[in-house]
Amino acid sequence: MKRITFVAGHYGSGKSEFSVNLAIQKKVSMLIDLDIVNPYFRSRELETLLNENNVKMISSPLEKALGSDLPFISSQVFQPFHDPSLSAILDLGGDGVGARLMRQFFDYIQIEETDLLLCINVFRDETENAEKIVAMIKQIENSSGLKITGLINNSNFIRETTIADVLKGQSIIREVAKSQNLPIVYTGIYDKLENSGKKLDGELILLKLYLRKEWL
Numbered sequence: 001m002k003r004i005t006f007v008a009g010h011y012g013s014g015k016s017e018f019s020v021n022l023a024i025q026k027k028v029s030m031l032i033d034l035d036i037v038n039p040y041f042r043s044r045e046l047e048t049l050l051n052e053n054n055v056k057m058i059s060s061p062l063e064k065a066l067g068s069d070l071p072f073i074s075s076q077v078f079q080p081f082h083d084p085s086l087s088a089i090l091d092l093g094g095d096g097v098g099a100r101l102m103r104q105f106f107d108y109i110q111i112e113e114t115d116l117l118l119c120i121n122v123f124r125d126e127t128e129n130a131e132k133i134v135a136m137i138k139q140i141e142n143s144s145g146l147k148i149t150g151l152i153n154n155s156n157f158i159r160e161t162t163i164a165d166v167l168k169g170q171s172i173i174r175e176v177a178k179s180q181n182l183p184i185v186y187t188g189i190y191d192k193l194e195n196s197g198k199k200l201d202g203e204l205i206l207l208k209l210y211l212r213k214e215w216l
């Protein structure tokens with residue numbers, strides 16, 4: 001994992017849930033919530049949990065802004081770009097609109113220490129096949145001004161997911177990986193899902209459903 005990792009993905013891809021789990025498991029210095037597009041399932045909702053795991057949450061500078069849809073981002077988001085001792089995961093808003101926020105970091109990004117990963121759930125209409133995923137890659141790259149460096153297979157039906165669902169996602173995402181010459185960096189699966197010894201691409205990240213409450 002590179003020191004600075006941007007995670008992009010369409011609404012419903014599970015990118016915020018994945019970002020929180022990755023931040024905790026990789027013990028990064030901070031998780032930066034750049035999602036000013038989607039008011040649901042934002043990583044900023046888990047600030048207490050992250051603090052308990054020694055991960056600093058950076059989001060809105062406004063007090064009591066948890067449910068706010070106002071496009072305010074704290075100036076602290078620039079800290080990891082100036083301090084090489086800090087590692088960070090930056091949770092972008094969905095698709096090209098959210099990815100546009102990356103342009104504010106242009107003058108600070110060091111390509112060799114930065115990843116832009118696309119979190120993909122093939123069970124969403126916008127990323128259900130290779131053609132649509134490639135189109136989203138192009139949209140995010142055009143909007144952000146940076147190239148996607150890797151893919152995340154996060155194909156799921158939340159708690160109803162089977163290993164067959166994950167493997168279906170892997171098959172489609174492998175097609176994209178091959179055509180775009182990109183690695184599948186991670187595969188995320190619900191931590192209560194039995195893997196049954198199936199070969200999954202990239203590093204396996206067992207996901208706890210922090211944002212999805214038991215009744216969801």
